[in-house]
Amino acid sequence: MRKKKQVSAIAASTKGDKVFDFLVNLFLVFMLVVIAVPMWSTITLSFRPNAYIGSNLQGMFLAPWKWSTAAYRALLGNDGFLMAFKNSFKILIGGVATSLFLTIPLAYVLSIQSLPGRRYLTILIIIPYIFNVGLIPTYLLVTKLGLIDKIMAVFLPGAVSTYNTLIMRSFFEGIPNELKESARIDGASEIRILVMIILPLSKAIIMTIGLFYGVGFWNDFFRAMLYLNSNKLQPLPILLRNILMASGMNEFVEISAFGDAPIEAIKAASVFMSAIPMIVAYPFIQKYFTKGTLLGSVKG
């Protein structure tokens, strides 16, 4: 019976449907090429030996046995790069932990329908999202809090994102109220409800929002540039920017910070290496990602 239905469904697909499918597939292939070509170009450039720098098509089709790992060896042998990587991880871990620690309770509180003044509280949170206070007041605040030249300065001012809070709130609102009600009848406090009932049901949204925060903190250049003075605290985006800005470097000196490796390859290798943690983390989080975003966004 089921087989029959499937057959009739296939038979029912019209020529227009097929054309549409074809166009969709074509578009997806095009998008794949648009994304894959620069990525491949960056990877091959990072492995390109000095002799092939300046070659046609950026050496995209250079045979792998002609590749050189000089750029990666130079980067990994550079103390500054390793230090920056370590600092970025500190910011990533500290930032994601702090952000989730603050966002989850806030979103949960806002999701409680019976909360007095809930609407005004939401508006209060949305106002700074729409009307940003600007650079100087934030800088003054960070200075007054004594956070200048502290790693916390990179993630604390942006620890709670209104957008992420609202997505998470919507997700929490979607959890059946009966679960919370029954816990309340059993005498559970709101903290206990959050920790024991809501959080175990919210893995998807926590992973998703964690990823949002993580990507943001991993790539955050501006706050680090502004608030961190000590060279030993500089994270990867700062170093990456410095490497990418080093294009004209050889105009003035005979030496390179990365030995004999070509600067173009160094640039590409540093871009690729800085993306690796996100590339590695993404597949593990992806299964939660779609679910978390959709569930959080359809409720309003």
Next chain:
Amino acid sequence: MRKQMSTWLVLVTILALVVMPLFSQGAADKKASEGTTVIELWYGAAMTEAGPPPEDWVGFQIIKDKLNIDLKITALPSSEGDQDVKIQAAAAANNLPDLFMVRREVLARLVPQGLVAPVDDLYAKMPVRTANHYDEVSRRNAMFNGKSYGLSDPGAIIKNEGLLIRKDWLDNLGLAVPTTIEELFTVMRAFTFNDPDRNGKHDTWGYGSFEEIGSYEGWPGRRLQPIFGAFGAEGTWDMTEANAGLSVFKDGFYDAMVYLKRMVDEGVIDPNWMSYKKDDFRAAWKQGRFGIMREQNAAYAAQSNYAPFDQNFPDGQWIIIDPPKGPKGHASVGPYTANFRVYAISAKAAQAGKKDKIAELLEWMASDEGYYLLGWGVEGVNYTLDANGIPVAAGVPDPDYSFTGPKGQVVTQLRNMVFYNGDVELYARYPTYTTAVSKKQMSALDVLREMQTKKWTPAVGSNTLPTPNADLKRFYEQSLSEFITGKRTLNRANWNAWLEEFRKLGGQAWNDAGVASMKENNLLN
């Protein structure tokens, strides 16, 4: 249930207590020991992508022992825009460091706010440094209302570019070095159409360029200045007493535009010149795409930069030529100005009585001890002296720690505070070497010296003249491009009409402001 929750809460609290100190890790305690002055310095790193000097760098201890100064250093971001943001944000919070590198434009905004201190009294307190670093021009560079608010140290080397031509291509085609603008055109045509590299393909062009536009090298930018120089229209500004003003208003500018249009129409300039970025341009000459270009001495002749060209064309040879003469005998590689790195002292530091200590520090940096330590590191560890007394990387026990090695170069991050383009620096910076494939003897210093002998146009201070607003700048650059690409027809009538429109849109006001500034600052030649 309750037990589980309590466990959770305890765990989170412990985690927070353990982790927070890690993230509140910050700068070292700024409290100085008895009698020691803390000086906070924001410097422009010599190699921004290399790490900072290590915390146990011997220089910190020497400075503490000899000068009683606890030096805290911070490398400014690599791009000027980011530097400006960082400095201005700190200024807004009255949190400027004691001594900091700053662009003149930003300094001009800090002065009226009273955030920086005058430095006129410091020159006499730093006799050695003043003799090597600060002349009249440099003192004037950071002068506002008759007072000097910044120490303008020598920046990049001037007149360090030249017009280069492929000698091997000239020889292949039996052509002589061009000396006039028309001879140059003949050579460009031959390089484009007569297969100068003898590979049987039409894959070469006469001239290579890209749009590298600066405040004093307006459209079409630095790389085409030798062409505009032949018509007496080089640079954004004419800074002569008789013809002071924007070059675009000069007749020669129109003639240069006609010549450039001819280059484009006849296809003798690399057709990618308007889309090339600096790296593309440099990759292109290394691939042998064109045979004439204006290039910088080290970008051309430094070992790592020349290597790909040497590999691709072992028989290839570039030579530096005189800029071609135009119809009226005018010739110029382009305008040159003086480059400075400005260091300012915050008003806060001056109020705290740190000015004299800062002068002491800067003077020590200019002493032999400071100069060599900051410039090359420790003798025997980071460098050795050759027979001529020039610091060289050879002969150090561990090459990684030589001043050119990955671990050694971090100790020279402050070298821009002591370098003044003296002979020792230049010999050390540009050593003679033998190329890997063709076994040629090359020296970026010899190239520099030769480039500096060519005809340049003095335009000192032209980089400090008023700049147009963004709309006018866009109109100016876009319209000139359109004349060359054919979107606008280039003829005398259209040109005059465009000039009229440009004047009305603010070009005349820009011109007048520039001339007034030249007169006010005594910049006219």
